Amino acid sequence: MYTVEPIGRIISPFKEKFATPRQPGLLTSVQSQIILNTNFSKNAVRDLDKFSHLWILFLFSECINKKKKELIRPPRLGGNKKTGVFATRSNFRPNNIGLSSVILNKVEINKNNVSIFVQGADLIDNTPIIDIKPYIKYSDSHEDAISGYAQEAPLRKKVFFFKNAWNKQIPKNHKELIQEILSYDPRPGYKRDDNKEYHVKILHYDIGFYVLKSEIFISKIILLI
Amino acid sequence: MYTVEPIGRIISPFKEKFATPRQPGLLTSVQSQIILNTNFSKNAVRDLDKFSHLWILFLFSECINKKKKELIRPPRLGGNKKTGVFATRSNFRPNNIGLSSVILNKVEINKNNVSIFVQGADLIDNTPIIDIKPYIKYSDSHEDAISGYAQEAPLRKKVFFFKNAWNKQIPKNHKELIQEILSYDPRPGYKRDDNKEYHVKILHYDIGFYVLKSEIFISKIILLI
Missing domain, CATH: 2.40.30.70 (YaeB-like)
Structure with a gap:
């Protein structure tokens, strides 16, 4: 030990x-x-x-x-x-x-x-x-490495904001960061119900979103502080 | 802790x-x-x-x-x-x-x-x-990485065996391994006296060697077991 x-x-x-x-x-x-x-x-x-x-x-x-x-x-x-x-x-x-x-x-x-x-x-x-x-x-750096199930980076989804989800008080760089993070679809593989609202905390925001096939829709962004 | x-x-x-x-x-x-x-x-x-x-x-x-x-x-x-x-x-x-x-x-x-x-x-x-x-x-893998003082792999030296240093009882692959290891000149930077016999243990051998500029001469290989 x-x-x-x-x-x-x-x-x-x-x-x-x-x-x-x-x-x-x-x-x-x-x-x-x-x-x-x-x-x-x-x-x-x-x-x-x-x-x-x-x-x-x-x-x-x-x-x-x-x-x-x-x-x-x-x-x-x-x-x-x-x-x-x-x-x-x-x-x-x-x-x-x-x-x-x-x-x-x-x-x-x-x-x-x-x-x-x-x-x-x-x-x-x-x-x-x-x-x-x-x-x-x-x-x-091993450019020739073979990485089993993770050979390529995961696919990304398109991320949209519902009307009113994005408040202009939220700085643009925060909006872009939220978009980029969600583009990888954070839902675990075993829990992928479309039509359900998911929530996640990023920075000082609570973010609600829906996933529909290859697209993600942000429904709300709540300021936590 | x-x-x-x-x-x-x-x-x-x-x-x-x-x-x-x-x-x-x-x-x-x-x-x-x-x-x-x-x-x-x-x-x-x-x-x-x-x-x-x-x-x-x-x-x-x-x-x-x-x-x-x-x-x-x-x-x-x-x-x-x-x-x-x-x-x-x-x-x-x-x-x-x-x-x-x-x-x-x-x-x-x-x-x-x-x-x-x-x-x-x-x-x-x-x-x-x-x-x-x-x-x-x-x-x-970051092929574009900049690695300060260690951007390129260290240079290698040529490694020779003094006559009789290499006994035929030592398998060829052990000989090659010893040669490859010593080619990087293991001496610390602050302690580089040429004309001095250095010793190192690799596998079950004690190996004596000399360094002369960009060449390394193995003087003896003693079997330890």
């Missing part, structure tokens, strides 16, 4: 697992901020900005006390076929450690606070970060 | 940190075997063989009780320039977790024992493994 301590936390637009992307990099418009704990100084990130991409290791903190399973139903397989836990990136895994590659935007240092701004992270708001490593192209 | 338990161990030809490659994938001829703990059944690896590459998360177990540093001297920078720990893959890092992508060769199941045979791992023999994840090309 071995202990791990978070090195920081992430601030992200995803407030719940539902609608959080299933892999990193699908939503490059998603901006997140990693805030290192104050015991790390600017020295710990010296030269980090010489890399375009980073690896983030994090804890699936919501799953830590949940029962572990050897078989998982990946959403990509429609939610009814079981696959071994080590053949998935599922959050229900023996050591609850997640791995995501992200684009590095900038490193910001304010007195004792080190922030790392990244793009494309698939992490829920407030997720504990346990490591950051540089992405090294010659050893990490 | 959070606890992590190894899921298994790796059997590798690298017996010490010296001469262990600094990144995965440099030595594709290196074969290793991950043996899962017996509490994992064949279910845990179902469909894993549909992926060509895997991620291995492991513990830098030799560094767990060593002092943590915010600044590291990467060997690639000659060993005298300091870089932030999060801008390196150094084993001296806050949570001692390592990350390597490897080629998956085969999954073997023998009664209650699950073994995963991989190629290109840069892990020392007996390293505790804490997770295995599939490599997903569309989210992990």
Whole structure:
């Protein structure tokens, strides 16, 4: 047995697992901020900005006390076929450690606070970060890799707003972010009733939407704060 | 604080940190075997063989009780320039977790024992493994990544055997493996005296070698068992 301590936390637009992307990099418009704990100084990130991409290791903190399973139903397989836990990136895994590659935007240092701004992270708001490593192209990029059931990125749906769903007080970049996130159809494979209103929290909004085949209709956006 | 338990161990030809490659994938001829703990059944690896590459998360177990540093001297920078720990893959890092992508060769199941045979791992023999994840090309492969001081793979040196250094009892594939490993010049950047005999343990051999500019000469191979 071995202990791990978070090195920081992430601030992200995803407030719940539902609608959080299933892999990193699908939503490059998603901006997140990693805030290192104050015991790390600017020295710990010296030269980090010489890399375009980073690896983030994090804890699936919501799953830590949940029962572990050897078989998982990946959403990509429609939610009814079981696959071994080590053949998935599922959050229900023996050591609850997640791995995501992200684009590095900038490193910001304010007195004792080190922030790392990244793009494309698939992490829920407030997720504990346990490591950051540089992405090294010659050893990490395998263009020829065969990736089983996840060889290609998931298909996207068109996203429309019902009349009045989009209030002009909502900034345009938030509207676009909501649209991009929902385009991947966040519904789990085993729970896909069309004609039902689904709800998801993104940023400080509660968003209602319907799915009809390959189109998604946003019915309401409720401001939560 | 959070606890992590190894899921298994790796059997590798690298017996010490010296001469262990600094990144995965440099030595594709290196074969290793991950043996899962017996509490994992064949279910845990179902469909894993549909992926060509895997991620291995492991513990830098030799560094767990060593002092943590915010600044590291990467060997690639000659060993005298300091870089932030999060801008390196150094084993001296806050949570001692390592990350390597490897080629998956085969999954073997023998009664209650699950073994995963991989190629290109840069892990020392007996390293505790804490997770295995599939490599997903569309989210992990970034051909356009800029990787600071490690943009290109390190240069390799030519490796020769002194007369009598190579005994015919040593199988040819071991000879080739030793040659390939030493071609990356395992000496740390700050300790590069030519004309000195260095020693390294690989497989069950103790190997003596000299470095002269861009050439390496193996002076002896001593069988350890």
